[in-house]
Amino acid sequence: MSDLFPSNLIAGYGRYLQKGFVRFKETHERLAIYGQKPEVMVISCCDSRVTPEGIFHAGPGELFVLRNVANLVPPCEDDASLHGTSAAIEYAVRALQVKHIVVMGHAKCGGVQAFRENANVPTLKGDFIGRWIKLLEPAAISMACMPVDKLDDPQLAMEYAGVRQSLKNLMTFSFVREPVEKGGVTLHGAWFDIGSGELRVMDPHTEQFKTAADGKVAAVSTAD
Amino acid sequence: MSDLFPSNLIAGYGRYLQKGFVRFKETHERLAIYGQKPEVMVISCCDSRVTPEGIFHAGPGELFVLRNVANLVPPCEDDASLHGTSAAIEYAVRALQVKHIVVMGHAKCGGVQAFRENANVPTLKGDFIGRWIKLLEPAAISMACMPVDKLDDPQLAMEYAGVRQSLKNLMTFSFVREPVEKGGVTLHGAWFDIGSGELRVMDPHTEQFKTAADGKVAAVSTAD
Amino acid sequence: MSDLFPSNLIAGYGRYLQKGFVRFKETHERLAIYGQKPEVMVISCCDSRVTPEGIFHAGPGELFVLRNVANLVPPCEDDASLHGTSAAIEYAVRALQVKHIVVMGHAKCGGVQAFRENANVPTLKGDFIGRWIKLLEPAAISMACMPVDKLDDPQLAMEYAGVRQSLKNLMTFSFVREPVEKGGVTLHGAWFDIGSGELRVMDPHTEQFKTAADGKVAAVSTAD
Amino acid sequence: MSDLFPSNLIAGYGRYLQKGFVRFKETHERLAIYGQKPEVMVISCCDSRVTPEGIFHAGPGELFVLRNVANLVPPCEDDASLHGTSAAIEYAVRALQVKHIVVMGHAKCGGVQAFRENANVPTLKGDFIGRWIKLLEPAAISMACMPVDKLDDPQLAMEYAGVRQSLKNLMTFSFVREPVEKGGVTLHGAWFDIGSGELRVMDPHTEQFKTAADGKVAAVSTAD
Numbered sequence: 049m050s051d052l053f054p055s056n057l058i059a060g061y062g063r064y065l066q067k068g069f070v071r072f073k074e075t076h077e078r079l080a081i082y083g084q085k086p087e088v089m090v091i092s093c094c095d096s097r098v099t100p101e102g103i104f105h106a107g108p109g110e111l112f113v114l115r116n117v118a119n120l121v122p123p124c125e126d127d128a129s130l131h132g133t134s135a136a137i138e139y140a141v142r143a144l145q146v147k148h149i150v151v152m153g154h155a156k157c158g159g160v161q162a163f164r165e166n167a168n169v170p171t172l173k174g175d176f177i178g179r180w181i182k183l184l185e186p187a188a189i190s191m192a193c194m195p196v197d198k199l200d201d202p203q204l205a206m207e208y209a210g211v212r213q214s215l216k217n218l219m220t221f222s223f224v225r226e227p228v229e230k231g232g233v234t235l236h237g238a239w240f241d242i243g244s245g246e247l248r249v250m251d252p253h254t255e256q257f258k259t260a261a262d263g264k265v266a267a268v269s270t271a272d
Numbered sequence: 273m274s275d276l277f278p279s280n281l282i283a284g285y286g287r288y289l290q291k292g293f294v295r296f297k298e299t300h301e302r303l304a305i306y307g308q309k310p311e312v313m314v315i316s317c318c319d320s321r322v323t324p325e326g327i328f329h330a331g332p333g334e335l336f337v338l339r340n341v342a343n344l345v346p347p348c349e350d351d352a353s354l355h356g357t358s359a360a361i362e363y364a365v366r367a368l369q370v371k372h373i374v375v376m377g378h379a380k381c382g383g384v385q386a387f388r389e390n391a392n393v394p395t396l397k398g399d400f401i402g403r404w405i406k407l408l409e410p411a412a413i414s415m416a417c418m419p420v421d422k423l424d425d426p427q428l429a430m431e432y433a434g435v436r437q438s439l440k441n442l443m444t445f446s447f448v449r450e451p452v453e454k455g456g457v458t459l460h461g462a463w464f465d466i467g468s469g470e471l472r473v474m475d476p477h478t479e480q481f482k483t484a485a486d487g488k489v490a491a492v493s494t495a496d
Numbered sequence: 497m498s499d500l501f502p503s504n505l506i507a508g509y510g511r512y513l514q515k516g517f518v519r520f521k522e523t524h525e526r527l528a529i530y531g532q533k534p535e536v537m538v539i540s541c542c543d544s545r546v547t548p549e550g551i552f553h554a555g556p557g558e559l560f561v562l563r564n565v566a567n568l569v570p571p572c573e574d575d576a577s578l579h580g581t582s583a584a585i586e587y588a589v590r591a592l593q594v595k596h597i598v599v600m601g602h603a604k605c606g607g608v609q610a611f612r613e614n615a616n617v618p619t620l621k622g623d624f625i626g627r628w629i630k631l632l633e634p635a636a637i638s639m640a641c642m643p644v645d646k647l648d649d650p651q652l653a654m655e656y657a658g659v660r661q662s663l664k665n666l667m668t669f670s671f672v673r674e675p676v677e678k679g680g681v682t683l684h685g686a687w688f689d690i691g692s693g694e695l696r697v698m699d700p701h702t703e704q705f706k707t708a709a710d711g712k713v714a715a716v717s718t719a720d
Numbered sequence: 721m722s723d724l725f726p727s728n729l730i731a732g733y734g735r736y737l738q739k740g741f742v743r744f745k746e747t748h749e750r751l752a753i754y755g756q757k758p759e760v761m762v763i764s765c766c767d768s769r770v771t772p773e774g775i776f777h778a779g780p781g782e783l784f785v786l787r788n789v790a791n792l793v794p795p796c797e798d799d800a801s802l803h804g805t806s807a808a809i810e811y812a813v814r815a816l817q818v819k820h821i822v823v824m825g826h827a828k829c830g831g832v833q834a835f836r837e838n839a840n841v842p843t844l845k846g847d848f849i850g851r852w853i854k855l856l857e858p859a860a861i862s863m864a865c866m867p868v869d870k871l872d873d874p875q876l877a878m879e880y881a882g883v884r885q886s887l888k889n890l891m892t893f894s895f896v897r898e899p900v901e902k903g904g905v906t907l908h909g910a911w912f913d914i915g916s917g918e919l920r921v922m923d924p925h926t927e928q929f930k931t932a933a934d935g936k937v938a939a940v941s942t943a944d
Contacts, residue, residue: 053460053473054312054372058484060329061471068326069469079321080380080467086320088278094360096310097303097332101323102292105284108466112320115339116356117363126398129353132340135404136318139341143382143401148278156304158367167641168634168664174350174446177367180359186616188640189633192657193612195650202643209640216616222398236277242332243304245293247285249277260282501908501921502760502820506932508777509919516774517917527769528828528915534768536726542808544758544784545751547773550740553732556914560768563787564804565811574846577801580788583852584766587789591830591849596726604752606815622798622894625815628807670846684725690780691752693741695733697725708730 072108079109086112089140091133091214092152093119093159097242100152112140118159119151120183121214124221134221141223141233149218152238153211160184160206187213196255211237212255296332303333310336313364315357315438316376317343317383321466324376336364342383343375344407345438348445358445365447365457373442376462377435384408384430411437420479435461436479520556527557534560537588539581539662540600541567541607545690548600560588566607567599568631569662572669582669589671589681597666600686601659608632608654635661644703659685660703744780751781758784761812763805763886764824765791765831769914772824784812790831791823792855793886796893806893813895813905821890824910825883832856832878859885868927883909884927 069076089112090100100106100113114136122133140146153160163181167188171178187209196212199205215235219225227233237250239257248257293300313336314324324330324337338360345357364370377384387405391412395402411433420436423429439459443449451457461474463481472481517524537560538548548554548561562584570581588594601608611629615636619626635657644660647653663683666672675681685698687705696705741748761784762772772778772785786808794805812818825832835853839860843850859881868884871877887907890896899905909922911929920929 052458053462053484054374056334057312057328057330057372057374058473061327061484063329064327065469068329073469076321076469077467080465083380084320084382088281089318094313094336094338094364096308096334096336097300099323099325099332099337101326102332103285103288104281105287105292106281108321108323108326110280110320112318113323113339114318115337117360120356122354122356125354128403130346130349130355130404130407131400132344132346132357132404134400136339136341138400139382139386140318143386148281150278150281156307158308158363162367164641167637176355176358176362177360179352180354180356183354185633185637189615189636192636192639192654193615193650198648200646202641206640213616234276238277241304243301245289245297245300249282260277260285500906501910501932502822504782505760505776505778505822509775509932511777512775513917516777521917524769524917525915528913531828532768532830536729537766542761542784542786542812544756544782545748545780547771547780547785549771550773550780551733551736552729553735553740554729556769556771556774558728558768560766561771561787562766563785565808568804570802570804573802576851578794578797578803578852578855579848580792580794580852581804582848584787584789586848587830587834588766591834596729598726598729604755606756606811610815624803624806624810625808627800628802628804631802682724686725689752691749693737693745693748697730708725708733 075108084109084112084144086110086140086144087146088112088148088150089114089137089144089146090150090152091115091119091121091137093117093154093157095154095157095242097156098152098154098240103152103240103247112144112146114140117177117180118157118163118184118210119153119214120159120180120210121151121217122183123217137218137221138223141227145232147232148234148236149224150236150238151211151214151218152240153207154240155204155207155242157203157207157210160210161203163188164203164206184210184213186216207239208250208257211239211250215250299332308333308336308368310334310368311370312336312372312374313338313361313368313370314374314376315340315343315345315361317341317378317381319378319381321380322376322378322464327376327464327471336360336368336370338364341401341404342381342387342408342434343377343438344383344404344434345375345441346407347441361442361445362447365451369456371456372458372460373448374460374462375435375438375442376464377431378464379428379431379466381427381431381434384434385427387412388427388430408434408437421481431463432474432481435463435474439474523556532557532560532592534558534588534592535594536560536596536598537562537585537592537594538598538600539564539567539569539585541565541602541605543602543605543690545604546600546602546688551600551688551695560584560592560594562588565625565628566605566611566632566658567601567662568607568628568658569599569665570631571665585666585669586671589669589675593680595680596682596684597672598684598686599659599662599666600688601655602688603652603655603690605651605655605658608658609651611636612651612654632658632661634664655687656698656705659687659698663698747780756781756784756816758782758816759818760784760820760822761786761809761816761818762822762824763787763791763793763809765789765826765829767826767829767914769828770824770826770912775824775912775919784808784816784818786812789849789852790829790835790856790882791825791886792831792852792882793823793889794855795889809890809893810895813899817904819904820906820908821896822908822910823883823886823890824912825879826912827876827879827914829875829879829882832882833875835860836875836878856882856885879911880922880929883911883922887922 191209415433639657863881
């Protein structure tokens with residue numbers, strides 16, 4: 049058995065030092081001294097094909113990024129258990145005072161697919177992933193009861209529904225709901241297509257997803 | 273209150289479409305069709321100054337990235353609660369069969385700092401972040417009782433200790449321990465310095481962190 | 497306050513004695529002496545517009561009829577709670593040895609509608625109906641994840657999905673599953689349209705509902 | 721094994737379409753459009769020999785009918801379990817605003833008989849019917865300690881006692897007790913003799929059952 053740190057990571061880090069880090073050297077020094085003050089939190093998937101900083105071409109200090117399986121936000125559960133996702137959201141809103149929270153789903157999401165293939169299969173003891181993705185159950189129920197989209201693709205429909213549900217769940221945390229209601233924090237839904245690079249942004253009023261092609265998102269009403 | 277999707281994100285996405293996406297267009301198309309098959313999982317912090325794909329200069333499909341506050345891995349708790357971090361690790365090892373898991377800490381970690389400032393303060397109801405970072409308690413106890421480093425910087429020492437503890441906790445999951453013991457999966461510790469861009473890698477035997485400067489990590493023994 | 501037994505019921509009973517009872521007088525006497533031996537159990541809704549004995553023109557002794565809100569069968573839960581529906585199914589199969597169990601949904605089902613309108617609304621203490629109709633959650637999840645029908649009418653789709661789920665749940669009781677597997681008991685789905693009187697029967701293979709108009713149900717394969 | 725829908729049901733349905741449905745065609749169309757508004761809820765047994773709509777000669781839309789084993793109403797138990805019977809009662813009173821609730825027992829009740837034969841036998845795991853009919857235990861205790869009737873027939877006495885107990889249990893639900901106390905809802909006991917077709921109605925004051933032969937129930941006081 050080899051304990052060697054993966055050589056491709058070391059090689060990649062070498063290139064980073066020469067390129068990426070050099071480009072943002074002053075930013076890094078400033079951020080180390082004054083701390084981070086990102087305006088945006090992105091909640092996205094662990095998927096290796098979906099990198100928020102890449103997709104939004106964001107430099108150091110811009111995005112506070114939570115990544116878990118299927119970009120899920122659980123509803124507020126105020127018990128004694130550990131809630132890593134809730135903790136990150138609390139930290140973003142309370143400590144960092146981000147102004148935007150973007151929940152970004154994506155195509156071909158393995159977590160969503162696993163949920164669909166195992167719908168209504170009881171989870172076994174020790175099945176962490178099975179329990180986690182059951183967070184999609186309310187999304188499925190909403191989809192079935194009050195469909196927003198007319199989509200023939202149940203995988204896509206569930207990916208959208210998952211983003212909508214996470215946005216709803218965000219509002220169950222008082223530390224999110226209160227600044228949202230006061231206008232200090234805004235919630236956003238987005239969806240990324242791995243194959244085409246297309247980004248879709250959710251219209252907060254119709255809850256429908258529209259392409260943000262060429263960097264020009266369909267005009268979204270500012271009412272409310 | 274404006275519901276507009278943040279314009280800097282849209283602008284950044286426009287640049288991504290012209291640069292980042294174009295560079296990896298074929299990779300994206302291939303990944304959409306054949307699925308992801310990353311060899312490395314990185315567990316790092318949500319911090320806006322620490323982007324694994326940036327630091328390792330990794331393209332789409334290379335890194336499965338879990339990000340939570342203070343890059344913490346809880347010990348295996350086989351109860352009915354939600355365990356988002358455990359779920360992501362299970363998915364990485366069982367479904368994606370990654371070969372490496374890298375736990376990457378970083379300088380100026382706000383989660384570690386909050387833990388240090390509130391050590392022995394009981395957590396209140398609704399204090400998600402407080403409960404989450406209490407995962408560092410065993411790290412603090414180890415640090416106090418069996419110090420690995422002689423460091424004058426308690427923040428840095430705790431950041432290191434947190435990485436070590438997460439590596440220990442990873443071994444409490446049978447689906448990690450078994451492939452680690454058989455050699456199919458290797459665990460790694462790392463630490464990133466925001467201000468200087470320095471990456472340090474943990475020697476698995478001495479558990480000490482050494483610079484991987486200029487892409488040349490100090491030779492790490494392959495014994496075991 | 498009047499304690500009088502409703503006079504219309506008394507009047508209706510008078511007509512029953514002269515008509516309905518007289519027609520089946522001997523049957524009643526025989527049934528009182530030798531007991532009931534129905535071959536069919538019908539599980540239908542409490543709805544005042546859906547009377548199984550009427551719809552199937554059945555006389556005394558023919559149908560063992562369980563009626564609850566939304567014709568729901570819970571999954572087998574072997575705890576110490578009361579399970580009235582499970583008890584009735586157990587009695588039908590074990591004590592009466594019925595040969596068929598028909599789960600019959602219907603149009604305009606208030607229970608289904610209440611579920612759809614309150615999807616993902618947490619139930620309050622004392623909200624019996626809210627908790628009961630949450631039995632439809634797995635039906636909604638199946639509908640969203642693995643849609644059988646392409647229906648633009650989410651109410652109808654949920655009514656169908658509820659029948660399918662109840663049939664699935666029936667199979668979670670060993671005292672149902674075992675005789676079903678041996679061929680002694682057969683399960684059926686049906687749906688009644690209040691306005692038109694149309695009865696639809698579920699094809700057990702495709703799980704789709706087809707009209708049984710004029711008493712001639714679409715030929716259903718006998719394979720299996 | 722045949723999956724065919726029972727042919728006698730299909731044949732019966734054909735007769736229903738030609739007779740029963742035709743007779744109430746306009747009523748059905750109206751009920752489909754305007755919804756149900758029954759004034760009476762009947763709680764009766766699943767027994768195939770006891771059809772409330774038949775006994776009360778009731779047409780579509782008249783009776784909201786709950787049927788379970790032995791026409792039992794559990795006491796209000798405000799826990800997280802499923803309570804199908806309580807749910808149906810809640811729906812009848814709160815959503816449909818019925819004015820009368822009739823608990824109708826009957827002769828030769830298999831559930832009552834099973835209870836009597838297994839009195840004091842502990843219920844086994846998985847014995848749904850055994851647990852369900854233990855709802856009759858308080859009825860048995862009342863019967864033994866404070867007998868209302870002087871009857872030589874313990875089966876009949878228990879059938880009566882079961883109806884009385886269910887009426888008492890109805891009053892443990894605040895959504896029943898309150899409108900009963902205000903006069904908006906009235907509770908009634910009844911008992912049907914399978915062999916003779918005789919209907920008996922419970923006097924709410926003496927709690928005794930008297931024949932309602934020929935449609936003429938013994939005068940019941942309106943005092944209270």
